[in-house]
Amino acid sequence: MAGIRLCVDLPRGCRDAIIQDRDQVANVIVAALARRGYHYDSRLPARWGFGVIAHRVHPRQKLWKVERVIVGSSDADLVPVLATLTPADLVEPNAVPGSGIRLDRANLYRQDTWVDCESVSLYAVSPIRVCDRTAKRPADAYLDTGPRLDELLNHAMARRFGRPFQLRLMPDSLYVRSRHGDISAGMGVKTVNGRTIVKKGLVLPFTLVGSPEDLRDAWYGGLGSGTTRGFGCVEMAR
Numbered sequence: 001m002a003g004i005r006l007c008v009d010l011p012r013g014c015r016d017a018i019i020q021d022r023d024q025v026a027n028v029i030v031a032a033l034a035r036r037g038y039h040y041d042s043r044l045p046a047r048w049g050f051g052v053i054a055h056r057v058h059p060r061q062k063l064w065k066v067e068r069v070i071v072g073s074s075d076a077d078l079v080p081v082l083a084t085l086t087p088a089d090l091v092e093p094n095a096v097p098g099s100g101i102r103l104d105r106a107n108l109y110r111q112d113t114w115v116d117c118e119s120v121s122l123y124a125v126s127p128i129r130v131c132d133r134t135a136k137r138p139a140d141a142y143l144d145t146g147p148r149l150d151e152l153l154n155h156a157m158a159r160r161f162g163r164p165f166q167l168r169l170m171p172d173s174l175y176v177r178s179r180h181g182d183i184s185a186g187m188g189v190k191t192v193n194g195r196t197i198v199k200k201g202l203v204l205p206f207t208l209v210g211s212p213e214d215l216r217d218a219w220y221g222g223l224g225s226g227t228t229r230g231f232g233c234v235e236m237a238r
Helices: 023-035 147-161 173-178 212-221
Strands: 004-009 048-056 064-073 107-110 119-124 168-171 184-192 195-202 205-209 234-236
Touching: 004 212, 023 048, 023 064, 023 184, 064 212, 119 212, 147 168, 147 212, 168 173
Parallel strands: none
Antiparallel strands: 004 064, 004 107, 048 064, 119 205, 119 234, 168 205, 184 195
């Protein structure tokens, strides 16, 4: 199996999956993998990723209701583990029973198998994040398109997968123009002392060009860096 993408759809009206940040969903996934015998080492480059589709519970509250989680990988060690997951595995571990989020009422299914190609139209389910370590603020995300973004994307993917990448991201120029060039968005990645830490990335429709292997790994495992924190999840443009 070249890779796997799982969709976790929450039923309408489900109140078990209200989150402040994407770290809560990451905890659910990592715990589910551990239950199936796979122990993720956060010190190593990650060849998997996830994305969350959610809506705000209330305009004045920093709480989000999860509608769908997408998780995938093309890593040969992880694919068979993901294939064994069931909704019952998707419960956040917590010292206080019942206080974590629960996705065990979800409908879990696989997306269609990837078909090899050298160009694909995509959009960002979650922000695509890479950082420029040569910039004045190297921890900040690079928020522009063009050759430098391609260079940073390929560097991030090469680090994750241990081989060279030659991807080229071609933005939807009409979308960029309609947004007056503002194609960035923030995402809450974790909460510290009641304060949600927000990190930025690029959100836009685009065409991704590269070898079938490069595109396959981006599709299954996410594009760019921070994929295990919820960044870089992509979906087909319809």
